[in-house]
Amino acid sequence: MMGSENEGFEEAHLYASKEEMENLVLDNPLNDSNSYSNYRSAMSSAISDTSHPLAPSILVTPADSDPILSPPPYRDHLYRNSPTESSYIEPPPFGGNVSDVNGVENHSLNLDNFGRFSRSASWSTSSSSDSEYVKITVSNPQKEQEASNSIVPGGGTYVTYLITTRTNVPEFGGVEFSVRRRFRDVVTLSDRLAESYRGLFIPPRPDKSVVESQVMHKQEFVELRRVALEKYLRRLAAHPVIKRSDELKVFLQVQGKLPLAATTDVASRMLDGAVKLPKQLLGDSSVVVAPHEVVQPAKGGRDLLRLFKELKQSVANDWGGSRPLVVEEDKEFLEKKEKINDLEQQLSNVSKQAESLVKAQQDMGDTMGELGLAFIKLTKFENEEATFNSQRARAHDMKGFATAAVKASRFYRELNAQTVEHLDTIHEYLGLMLVVHSAFSDRTSALLTVQTLLSELSSLESRAEKLEATSSKVFGAGKSRNRKIEDLKETIRATEDAKNIAIREYQRIKENNRSELERLDKEREADLLNMLKGFVHNQVGYMEKIANVWTKVVEETSCYAKENS
Amino acid sequence: MIATQRSVSGSSQSPRSPSSQTYLSVSVTDPVKLGNGVQAYISYRVITKTNLPEYQGPEKIVIRRYSDFVWLRDRLFEKYKGIFIPPLPEKSAVEKFRFSAEFIEMRRQALDIFVNRIASHHELQQSEDLRTFLQADEETMERLRSQETGIFKKKPTDFMQIFKDVQSKVSDVVLGKEKPVEESNPEYEKLKHYIFELENHLAEAQKHAYRLVKRHRELGQSLSDFGKAVKLLGACEGNSLGKAFSELGTKSETLSVKLQKEAHQLLMNFEEPLKDYVRAVQSIKATIAERANAFRRQCELAETTKLKEINLNKLTLMRSDKVGEAEIEYQELKVESEEATRMFEIIVRLMNEEIVRFQEQKTLDMGIAFHEFAKGQARLANGIANAWRSLIPKLEVCSSS
Numbered sequence: 001m002m003g004s005e006n007e008g009f010e011e012a013h014l015y016a017s018k019e020e021m022e023n024l025v026l027d028n029p030l031n032d033s034n035s036y037s038n039y040r041s042a043m044s045s046a047i048s049d050t051s052h053p054l055a056p057s058i059l060v061t062p063a064d065s066d067p068i069l070s071p072p073p074y075r076d077h078l079y080r081n082s083p084t085e086s087s088y089i090e091p092p093p094f095g096g097n098v099s100d101v102n103g104v105e106n107h108s109l110n111l112d113n114f115g116r117f118s119r120s121a122s123w124s125t126s127s128s129s130d131s132e133y134v135k136i137t138v139s140n141p142q143k144e145q146e147a148s149n150s151i152v153p154g155g156g157t158y159v160t161y162l163i164t165t166r167t168n169v170p171e172f173g174g175v176e177f178s179v180r181r182r183f184r185d186v187v188t189l190s191d192r193l194a195e196s197y198r199g200l201f202i203p204p205r206p207d208k209s210v211v212e213s214q215v216m217h218k219q220e221f222v223e224l225r226r227v228a229l230e231k232y233l234r235r236l237a238a239h240p241v242i243k244r245s246d247e248l249k250v251f252l253q254v255q256g257k258l259p260l261a262a263t264t265d266v267a268s269r270m271l272d273g274a275v276k277l278p279k280q281l282l283g284d285s286s287v288v289v290a291p292h293e294v295v296q297p298a299k300g301g302r303d304l305l306r307l308f309k310e311l312k313q314s315v316a317n318d319w320g321g322s323r324p325l326v327v328e329e330d331k332e333f334l335e336k337k338e339k340i341n342d343l344e345q346q347l348s349n350v351s352k353q354a355e356s357l358v359k360a361q362q363d364m365g366d367t368m369g370e371l372g373l374a375f376i377k378l379t380k381f382e383n384e385e386a387t388f389n390s391q392r393a394r395a396h397d398m399k400g401f402a403t404a405a406v407k408a409s410r411f412y413r414e415l416n417a418q419t420v421e422h423l424d425t426i427h428e429y430l431g432l433m434l435v436v437h438s439a440f441s442d443r444t445s446a447l448l449t450v451q452t453l454l455s456e457l458s459s460l461e462s463r464a465e466k467l468e469a470t471s472s473k474v475f476g477a478g479k480s481r482n483r484k485i486e487d488l489k490e491t492i493r494a495t496e497d498a499k500n501i502a503i504r505e506y507q508r509i510k511e512n513n514r515s516e517l518e519r520l521d522k523e524r525e526a527d528l529l530n531m532l533k534g535f536v537h538n539q540v541g542y543m544e545k546i547a548n549v550w551t552k553v554v555e556e557t558s559c560y561a562k563e564n565s
Numbered sequence: 566m567i568a569t570q571r572s573v574s575g576s577s578q579s580p581r582s583p584s585s586q587t588y589l590s591v592s593v594t595d596p597v598k599l600g601n602g603v604q605a606y607i608s609y610r611v612i613t614k615t616n617l618p619e620y621q622g623p624e625k626i627v628i629r630r631y632s633d634f635v636w637l638r639d640r641l642f643e644k645y646k647g648i649f650i651p652p653l654p655e656k657s658a659v660e661k662f663r664f665s666a667e668f669i670e671m672r673r674q675a676l677d678i679f680v681n682r683i684a685s686h687h688e689l690q691q692s693e694d695l696r697t698f699l700q701a702d703e704e705t706m707e708r709l710r711s712q713e714t715g716i717f718k719k720k721p722t723d724f725m726q727i728f729k730d731v732q733s734k735v736s737d738v739v740l741g742k743e744k745p746v747e748e749s750n751p752e753y754e755k756l757k758h759y760i761f762e763l764e765n766h767l768a769e770a771q772k773h774a775y776r777l778v779k780r781h782r783e784l785g786q787s788l789s790d791f792g793k794a795v796k797l798l799g800a801c802e803g804n805s806l807g808k809a810f811s812e813l814g815t816k817s818e819t820l821s822v823k824l825q826k827e828a829h830q831l832l833m834n835f836e837e838p839l840k841d842y843v844r845a846v847q848s849i850k851a852t853i854a855e856r857a858n859a860f861r862r863q864c865e866l867a868e869t870t871k872l873k874e875i876n877l878n879k880l881t882l883m884r885s886d887k888v889g890e891a892e893i894e895y896q897e898l899k900v901e902s903e904e905a906t907r908m909f910e911i912i913v914r915l916m917n918e919e920i921v922r923f924q925e926q927k928t929l930d931m932g933i934a935f936h937e938f939a940k941g942q943a944r945l946a947n948g949i950a951n952a953w954r955s956l957i958p959k960l961e962v963c964s965s966s
Contacts, residue, residue: 346798353791360784371773394928547946553939560932
């Protein structure tokens, strides 16, 4: 559950201690970011990027003037003060040397570097059996040309990413392999997974971001997307069920065109459905939902008739007209749902307060630094203009003070960078809530399908009964009536089959929900606890350092202390 | 917390030790709001303890308000040219804060320091105006307050404006905008330049110090809000995680209190002394203006006297009957001129002494301020570290269960 790599201490480089105070960089670019989500995403991108040993730390193609391939300045910001080669530069240890830390605390510091890691949320890293792993890297974005003429004007080029997988899982049939994929492929993968694994909490894919083709190629955008893709794929590989899915395997391994059914847009589906509808109504094609389609929600499909039926059913359900025949654990489910909603609200609240806490810490560090700088200027001034020894003494005192203020300022900002990472767990889980809702709605729509079929079955059966009852009355109409009864019985059988399949599907989804909720609870507890630990350790470490800085000044100015009582 | 800054001039006695030969100890206490509405103001108790013969008795208590202090400062400024008169806290412009507890306390502290600096200055302490201020009954004080004299015919609020006028006049002179009737004293030039520059630097430092106070308050507030939110999350989670959250939330709220306390300390013991430093520098600028005036007057009189002398000689040669008159005029002028020169030279001498004292005092004041600041920050950081550290074993228990 704990990421074994040293993720995220690189941020410390941004504030690497330099002794020349004059070079204090107060206008650190990250301080200027207006929104903290930028700050956070900047942080998290730093994390995910540096942890993988295969990750090239900087994209370098000196000869190529293509903007995509030259290192984007955005990333340069992050690594400005750090040499990019060695990923393991000595981090300023939060606890100082062992001697700094009370011996009693040492045993708890088996989370030794823990306070310095980004929390690695269980559901975003491999947590199952330690020996097996699937490590995915996304890199090397390249512009490619559309093979056929695109209908969309201004189109024609798109970006592909190199996706490298390293694994020891035997099902993959390989140790290391790479493919090139474009974003559209990722959308396809995500959609196919959503269909196949209804009810599971599937990590959400990166946004589509409808933008102009010009912006598409801007290096910043490409870089952000690269990072997001990597994060997404890693999360997929960390999900206990998804990691074994065919869809993922195919996506990661099969060269050339992605052999998954492309997602068609809603419009054309509706179009198809509209074409089918008249036939269905006239009885030409099957009125019964084909078994394989029962497994999918009506909304996404081409079957308008089914859509209407289920809509009708859901209205009936809502108005309490017909009693839903499947009620059972609904109550327990509703309780769980309530709890999830409550959790979501609290997470959101904490998230908001965490953001303002982070801002306050940042401001504290910044202002402390500015105060220090102001006194450095004063020191210089007094030294230059000194005509009295008292001035020189004062300048000396000021220098000690200013140096301490600048140091403390740096510590505050380092502390804050890590606080951001730790508290990011909250945001991650908040994002997860959306996924949970979508898994719940999978269940709801499956239930709706079942209910619709049940009520249809019951109305078909009552029609059949009525028909049989009228048999003996009219003479000569017998043959057509019998045929009708036969047809009806056929329809009933088919509907019965569909109903059974639908019920099975519903049960499957319910079970998915249940097991996922269990997994969520367990992992959430672990992750949040780790977050707390990281946060607390972090605070302790940096506050100790800040205290030391000021204690030194207290000693240096102790001669003034005897003036007070 | 009583102000930790006391003027320690070379030849003064410690104001608070009755065991030494003579003592004069003053304290400004007990701010009370009086009056209603727009007329409302704060009055202070001024307690004087002394064994000096000039005073009416060993102890005297009077009630004074801010404008009385202003009166005293103006009188001293008028009479003791060349001496850096201790600065007063500003008359607050913002109505809203005029009666806030913090503002009142800060002002009281500053007024206490003001009077004590006067009382421990070897020249100023002998001032009759000081005695009046410390002893006169309220009616007398009110009467005096309303008859302002000299250049301070204007209301106290305008004193800042006068300062500014004087400042600009000085700058004009310094910048050579006016007819250059100024000293050609390189050391003095250096001093003037130093003082003007110093004010800018100090003002900037004070600005950041004030912001830092605000930051402490903001951090305190956000810790409190964060703590509350975390506790709610804990209630929602339940089990050991919920407990952990609830502990974290409680700790967070505790720390919020610490931060608010430290913000207050910072304000009183660091930001206020810095502001005081700025005011002191402004007071010096006023003295610089006085010196420039005295110099100009000296020059003018010297010149006028010279002219009168020449005229007198002329008249004497011509055996005019106006000689007698001219002689008298000349003599009078000569006396005045000599007086002006003497005044100017006193100012120069005093200023030289004062600047030494000022520098020493400020080193001391700033040393104390830095010390208090560092103490506060160390205390705060340790407090925070300890609070969080105490959570660690509890978190460990949670994860093992």
